[in-house]
Amino acid sequence: MIASRRYRRTMGGLLAALVASFLLAVAVGAVWISPWSTIRLVAWKLGFVPRPAGVPHSTEVILLQLRLPRVVLAGVVGAALAASGAVFQGLFRNPLADPAIIGVSSGAALGAIGVIVFAGSGALGAFGVPLAAFAGALLTALLVYRLARIGPTVHVATLLLAGIAVAAVISSVMSLVMSFSGQQVRDIYAWLLGGLVGQGWRSIAAIVPLVGLGVGAAAVTAHDLNLMALGEERAAQLGIDVDRLKRRSIAIGALLAACAVSVAGVIGFVGLMTPHLLRLFVGADHRRLLPAVLLAGPVLLILADLVARVVLAPQELPVGIVTALLGGPFFLYLLRREGRRARAYG
């Protein structure tokens, strides 16, 4: 790995952006909570200082029970989505792969809904929904990969078509599952519409170890993923066990997407945009790309959620609408460019 000065600068900038967006998102809302109050309250909560005087109880609750968990969750989900996108793009050798676009997020959602309907949202403690989401995401990823691959390559068109087709089937199955549900339908809607709302520290504690696992596995796979870009045969010639790498990457991408979906529902485009933009700054090497998207994904989703909260305040928009408004045009731009590239190369 070459830690060039440019790379260190980029990472420094991303870190600064993460800290700034975090402080901003924590500060802005129905009441303004200054970063200084935030720091003092957190320090108090961690037992370093006595409770700061003059901070109303409501501010304390808003910060510690609402804003902080929400912003932290947005950060974790953003990181998981961006890392998932990076892994899927590397695996598919295609910059248009995104867990939502290729249907993996829908698969995770189906898994989550299935477990809510047939076992209840509290199944297996906090882990039932993430694990079921993982199972759904994994099966979908395998299916889409099978469908999208023609010969040695995954073409943009087949990838998108396979994703759309699989997502359409999944959405029908979802409606079917929901029509079987009685009382749970409310839980399902709460899960589908909830987004980042109403998730306390408990859901964060449930997914952080899983996201950590996925990120760790992605980190040790990052080097080999580079070689996938050369094509499967070349990767094999250079000593990669391609089949194992593919299985592993699908599992990692699905796990990360499932973590995100299980707590925040389907949020598109973060996994598409983040790796793509960051490649322009840090290059294609996944060992440098991965740390960069782990910083940039949170920035993107934290800011998107901030926009969702303030634009119609005190009304709230689903954060997925904001990411889609940002990501949709970006996706179309990429699609056009890929199309031109495909024509140029026959």
Next chain:
Amino acid sequence: MPSAFPVTMSDDDGVRVRIDAPPRRIVTFAPSATEIVFALGIGDRLVGVSGAYDDYPPAATRIPEVGGAGDFGVEPNVEKVVSLRPDLFLTIEGGDQWKERLRELGIPVFTIDSVSLEDTLHDIETVGRLTGTTEAAERLVASMQTEYRRIEAEIAGEARVSCFFEVFYPPLTTVGPDTFIADVLRRAGCDLVSADARSDYPAWSVDDLVREDPEVYLVSSESGTSTAAVGDRPGFGAVAAVSRGDVALVDSDLVSRPGPRIVDGLRELVEALHPGMFG
């Protein structure tokens, strides 16, 4: 029974509807309409209702259902409706396309759309005229008005109460100022936190709820939660009403159906908003 048939009236969609003779086969496509028809004493003329939500009076549950069609299951099954050969199809706003389809098939469709409690009283009289039960309607409206005036007098001296009305969580969802339920809440003495909302069922920031700190927290029974569960949600402990236990579960069938029981709903809201009043 004074009969003025044929009756020609404009409905709340602005459509002129002509009814030649007192309807004998009525289909209602809204629980409130079903309740009105029963309250006018002609429940035996109902040949179809919308679905499982038509649950009052209990006799309504034995009438064939015509709903559940369309992409979201919120449209009537047109074939089913036609097979019932109704001479009046009573419904609420929305669904212009299937309404047009039913009209083309010769079924008189009449729309009532209540935006306020007074509107509901007017709608009951309208249904009375349409079905030739004008007298029953006048008696019903008169008794509802009496009860309404009594409640109004009772709370005349009470201070208005700031309140929040939850219909779903998560995301925390409330009602906008132009909804029927918002009108009933205002009459019950509530100043809605969401009075400035720009849509009818907006998702609401819990931050803002904590800051506004309403005196009473009302939960519609359709939200499917319990008053205890509300306190366990992240951040809700900081809402004084919630930590005090001033959380009231209100029967959404009573408070949000613009039908004959709406004054009962109003009384339930008044009791929830002014708990000290009835001692």
Next chain:
Amino acid sequence: MPTGEPALVLEAVTAGYGGPPALRDVSLDVRPGEVVGLVGPNGSGKTTLVRAASRALRPLSGAVLVAGRDPYRLPAREAARLVAVVPQDVTPAFSFTALEMVLMGRTPHLSAWGGGGPEDWPRVREAMAATSVQHLADRPVEELSGGERRRVVLAQALAQDAPVLLLDEPTAHLDIRHVLEVLDVVRGLAAREGTAVLAIFHDLDLAAANCDRLVALHRGEVAAAGAPERVVTRELLETVYGVEAEVVADEVTGRPAVRLGARPAAPAALGRRAHVIGGAGRGAPLLRRLSEAGFEVSVGVLHATDTDAVVAERLNLLRVSVPPFSEIDGESAAEARRLAVSADLLVVCDAPYGAGNLENLRIALEAAKGGVRTLLLEEVPIAERDFTGGIATGLWCALRERAEVVRSYDDVAVC
């Protein structure tokens, strides 16, 4: 000089892709320090052999041994430490720099967690120096020319540091300076490090001049094997390539060299003549077709050992050729220009265009401007076979405006 036990052994290998085997009962071995050339016409099984030897295509029967071990029984990583492959081309899906590409060659030596060792950097530097690509280190590979990219891929394989090196046409699309450089590198590797090299060659003279031994494949079987002078013979050229030619000893190296004689053109049935601008074997399939369609066919300018030249020779066609690796001289250019502008039909093939044959495109453009009906064959886009830094592309685009573009040989309407 080659010594010791063979580093690469193929024993009675039969391999294929489901249909009739592309390789039948082939045995060969390469000892450490030896450079063995694999020759034979298109479709004779050369690439299949390299794939079978590189663990990419498991033989249907027979055995492959690399450094005494069966690569198909080894994990991919271990096998890649024993055998390195230089494919014809590698186009990464994402933008990697040349240095990153060469570093990837160290993959088989990395620990399971992707960590590198102290060996990596010197090895990578050596490989890049050997292939003269150090100055390209920070350039994204997709910005490099075809020749530069091939050298980067060669460096990638060298960095792999394996005792066996397999090359699939290491010199195709390179200009003469880099051809010699690459061959020097490969021979130096064999001499200094004792690497066993097996390389596919299209050009018989080049193979004969640079290899210790040659193996000629014909229809999936070994047609001849041994010292170059025992393989490159009149008989082999006739039976394997189907051409009549003289084989003489090169004045300097003493290695065999192919000399194609000139013959009179066949009479034309239609009284119409088609001129074909080919190269790299891209014109060969057309020559017979056009002849059979009754055209008098002329070709040129070609390098004398090009497959197209060999086929033209075999078909007794009128042709203009220059020695391999030389640029087109004025006299040949004038001759070809005369043939092109006076032809009834001009077919320009999608050959790679470099400094050596760029003049052909100028000739074509002149003829097209002069009103000769011109067909442009475009199975391979010009971007992939422009080795002139854009000049060929410019000429090609100008030609496109005056010519009919055809996508495959089948689309060449000859009536």
